[in-house]
Amino acid sequence: MILGDLLGTPVLDADGGRLGRVADVRFVLDGTPHQLMAEPRLLGLVVGPHSAASFMGYERKGLTRPRMIARILRWRHRGSFLVLWEDIAVVGNRSVRLRPGFTRYSTALDDHAQA
Amino acid sequence: MKRLLGVALGILTAIGGFVDIGDLVTNAVVGSRFGLSLVWVVAIGVVGICLFANMSGRVAAVSGRATFEVIRERLGARAGLANLAASFLINLMTVTAEIGGIALSLQLASSVDYLLWIPVAAVAVWLVIWRVRFSIMENVTGLLGLTLVIFAVAVFLLKPDWGSLAGQLAPTVPQQETFWSYSYYAIALFGAAMTPYEVFFFSSGAVEEKWSVKDLAQSRINVLVGFPLGGLLSVSIAVCAAIVLLPAGVSVTSLSQVVLPVAEGAGKLGLAFVLVGMVAATLGAALETTLSSGYTLAQFFGWSWGKFRRPAQAARFHLSMIVCLLVGMAVLATGVDPVLVTEYSVVFSAIALPLTYLPILIVSNDPQYMGEHVNGRVVNVLGMVYLVIILVASIAAIPLMIVTGAGS
Amino acid sequence: MTSASAPLPKAPGVGGRILDAQLHLMDRQVLDHDGVPVTTVDDLEVSGPAVDVEIAPGAPAPVLTALLTGSVLGTRIFGGRPPSSRLIRIPWKDVAEVGVVVRLGVKGEPLDASWVERWVRDKIIARIPGGRHDPR
Numbered sequence: 001m002i003l004g005d006l007l008g009t010p011v012l013d014a015d016g017g018r019l020g021r022v023a024d025v026r027f028v029l030d031g032t033p034h035q036l037m038a039e040p041r042l043l044g045l046v047v048g049p050h051s052a053a054s055f056m057g058y059e060r061k062g063l064t065r066p067r068m069i070a071r072i073l074r075w076r077h078r079g080s081f082l083v084l085w086e087d088i089a090v091v092g093n094r095s096v097r098l099r100p101g102f103t104r105y106s107t108a109l110d111d112h113a114q115a
Numbered sequence: 116m117k118r119l120l121g122v123a124l125g126i127l128t129a130i131g132g133f134v135d136i137g138d139l140v141t142n143a144v145v146g147s148r149f150g151l152s153l154v155w156v157v158a159i160g161v162v163g164i165c166l167f168a169n170m171s172g173r174v175a176a177v178s179g180r181a182t183f184e185v186i187r188e189r190l191g192a193r194a195g196l197a198n199l200a201a202s203f204l205i206n207l208m209t210v211t212a213e214i215g216g217i218a219l220s221l222q223l224a225s226s227v228d229y230l231l232w233i234p235v236a237a238v239a240v241w242l243v244i245w246r247v248r249f250s251i252m253e254n255v256t257g258l259l260g261l262t263l264v265i266f267a268v269a270v271f272l273l274k275p276d277w278g279s280l281a282g283q284l285a286p287t288v289p290q291q292e293t294f295w296s297y298s299y300y301a302i303a304l305f306g307a308a309m310t311p312y313e314v315f316f317f318s319s320g321a322v323e324e325k326w327s328v329k330d331l332a333q334s335r336i337n338v339l340v341g342f343p344l345g346g347l348l349s350v351s352i353a354v355c356a357a358i359v360l361l362p363a364g365v366s367v368t369s370l371s372q373v374v375l376p377v378a379e380g381a382g383k384l385g386l387a388f389v390l391v392g393m394v395a396a397t398l399g400a401a402l403e404t405t406l407s408s409g410y411t412l413a414q415f416f417g418w419s420w421g422k423f424r425r426p427a428q429a430a431r432f433h434l435s436m437i438v439c440l441l442v443g444m445a446v447l448a449t450g451v452d453p454v455l456v457t458e459y460s461v462v463f464s465a466i467a468l469p470l471t472y473l474p475i476l477i478v479s480n481d482p483q484y485m486g487e488h489v490n491g492r493v494v495n496v497l498g499m500v501y502l503v504i505i506l507v508a509s510i511a512a513i514p515l516m517i518v519t520g521a522g523s
Numbered sequence: 524m525t526s527a528s529a530p531l532p533k534a535p536g537v538g539g540r541i542l543d544a545q546l547h548l549m550d551r552q553v554l555d556h557d558g559v560p561v562t563t564v565d566d567l568e569v570s571g572p573a574v575d576v577e578i579a580p581g582a583p584a585p586v587l588t589a590l591l592t593g594s595v596l597g598t599r600i601f602g603g604r605p606p607s608s609r610l611i612r613i614p615w616k617d618v619a620e621v622g623v624v625v626r627l628g629v630k631g632e633p634l635d636a637s638w639v640e641r642w643v644r645d646k647i648i649a650r651i652p653g654g655r656h657d658p659r
Contacts, residue, residue, distance in 0.1 A: 001568070001569050001570075001571060001572070001574065001585070002566055002567070002568055002569075002591065002595070002604060002610075003544055003549075003566055003567040003568070003569060004566040004567075004595065004598070004599035005604065007544075007545060023545070024543045024544060024545040024546060025543070025544040025545070025569075026541060026542075026543050026544075027541070027542045027543075027544065027587055028537045028538070028539045028540070028541050028542075029539040029540045029541075029542065030537060030538045030539035031586050032586075034615070034616040035616060035628070036616065036617070036618060036619040036620075036628045037615070037618050037619065037620070037621070038539060039586045039587070039615060040542055040586060040587040040615070041584045041585075041586050042569065042584040042585045042586065042587070043534075043537065043541070043584070044534070046543065067495075068499060069476075069477065081531055082531075082534055084534065085584040086580070086581075088572075088578060089577065089578060090575065090576070090577055090578065091572050091574060091575075091578070092574060092575045093574055093575060099580075103532070104531050104532075105531055105532055105533065105534040106530065106531035106532065106533050106534070107531075108533070109541060109543070178623060180552075180623065180624075184552055187550045187563065188550050188551060188552075191545070191549070191550060192549070192550050192565070192596060192599060192600055193600050195550065196600060245651075245653060246653055246656070246658070247658075248658055249658075413560075415563075416562070416563060417552050417553060417560055417561065417562040417563030417592075418560060418562075418640065419559055419560045419561075419640065420560065422658060423658065424658075425654075425655055425656060425657050425658065426648050426651075426653070426654045426655070426656070427644050427648055427649055427654050427655045428559070428644075430640055430643040430644035430647065430648040431639065431640055431643050433648055434643050434647055434648065483623060484623060
């Protein structure tokens with residue numbers, strides 16, 4: 001599957017209610033170790049109100065300057081959340097449906113965990 | 116001593132390299148029609164380009180990444196592509212204008228027809244890009260461009276009425292012009308001072324010359340001393356036009372009118388100086404804009420680029436520049452007036468500025484790229500102020516162009 | 524959407540470094556082992572999941588298999604998808620480091636991703652005198 005197809009797809013909950021769009025896809029490097037880097041395993045999807053590339057990840061990386069821009073971008077992406085692979089029911093052509101009772105997690109990247 | 120020479124060289128090259136065909140034409144036109152009432156715009160533009168060049172140079176020196184690489188990474192592919200399309204087209208327009216400028220200057224110097232000089236100019240530009248080392252190219256064209264200081268000398272030789280000149284500095288619309296044409300030329304002058312290609316070139320040049328954090332101090336001096344002095348040089352072009360052409364009611368439409376005041380003030384020797392200076396300045400600018408075209412394309416698509424590499428190792432980079440030069444030649448061969456192309460290119464440059472400026476402002480704040488060299492508080496405040504100025508200029512440009520009929 | 528008041532819980536701890544596709548990988552410059560630019564990351568290929576198929580609970584997560592480049596950039600922006608055989612891939616196993624740029628552990632020249640560069644070089648640039656001249 002090509003990731004570009006997944007980004008921007010609308011995300012629905014189990015009843016078909018609209019939750020947002022796939023803003024990003026989160027991987028964790030704990031798969032099979034290769035010679036150079038471990039295989040990235042899909043951890044979950046970052047769901048946000050717009051598909052517009054969450055513009056430089058202002059809301060995830062705690063960047064605060066320039067202040068006006070940071071505030072505007074954070075406001076545009078308020079309500080973004082992370083949903084884990086286990087909570088995804090179907091990845092379709094036009095939408096992604098989550099399992100009932102899925103958990104919303106914070107999208108923040110820890111300093112030691114981020115790239 | 117060697118350090119001092121190096122610093123001096125950097126500054127002199129920055130001054131000599133500041134003026135291009137856009138500055139030559141726009142300042143002369145403005146001086147001949149509005150006197151000195153728009154000089155304040157040049158001042159704002161110079162501060163802006165200092166700010167801009169400083170940030171992009173710092174990003175390149177600290178992170179090793181040039182402007183357009185950063186634009187795609189931060190804005191994403193779609194916005195980056197739109198940015199590329201706009202920037203590239205305007206750059207291409209500027210390349211055309213600069214090559215036309217070389218040809219016109221050579222025509223003035225030799226009385227050989229301008230159309231014949233076009234292929235000579237284009238081939239000369241290509242040969243230098245193909246073979247000459249980056250630093251040599253920069254230094255030679257920059258130092259030769261210093262002969263344009265004859266404009267400043269001519270101002271004194273023309274013995275103007277200093278009092279009335281100073282009076283013209285007030286930002287008022289002259290009687291024979293309208294508020295709309297005043298604003299239109301304010302934007303044009305702003306675009307001529309803050310050309311986007313400058314930034315692409317400056318930051319890519321930093322990577323070409325392998326700047327590191329140690330070079331930041333030198334680059335800051337070059338920018339903060341060199342660019343304002345270059346701005347003064349641009350202003351002296353306007354002053355010359357204001358002294359000689361404005362009272363005579365001659366509004367500049369050709370390059371020969373730009374040099375008229377120098378011929379009047381400094382005679383044949385002055386004319387020789389200014390012609391050398393114009394050829395050097397337009398050649399230098401043509402080199403910079405052509406390289407910028409290559410840089411923007413290569414950096415967006417991830418190609419190998421750089422004059423420090425063998426052409427065989429940066430094949431697509433060199434091919435794209437050859438194509439740009441061919442397109443520029445073809446456009447000029449249709450007989451379009453390069454002065455007209457120049458006047459349009461500076462206004463379009465002003466329109467495209469936000470596209471280049473915003474990513475630089477943001478990345479220079481990002482610790483992942485900049486480490487501890489992120490923008491200070493003052494730079495950020497100035498940056499936001501200029502963001503507003505640039506947006507206003509960009510949005511107002513097209514309506515003003517329509518209302519004033521492109522300034523006529 | 525979510526009530527803005529209660530902050531969301533942190534995701535359970537993971538045993539490795541986290542990479543967000545769009546934020547850290549997409550549109551990044553790819554350099555080869557010697558630092559020579561190869562291309563940009565235009566898209567990414569993952570091993571699953573199958574489209575429009577219900578995912579069984581407990582199914583293992585898909586993995587990122589390759590960086591994609593080339594015509595896939597056009598389809599990513601404008602829509603559509605090139606056939607799998609036409610995709611230009613850089614397998615993940617060739618990636619050595621991900622930072623501000625993506626560094627490969629191999630030389631870039633023989634890669635599929637460099638075929639256009641090789642073509643332009645051999646057909647055009649190398650034919651012009653001085654094309655192989657070292658400018659330094």
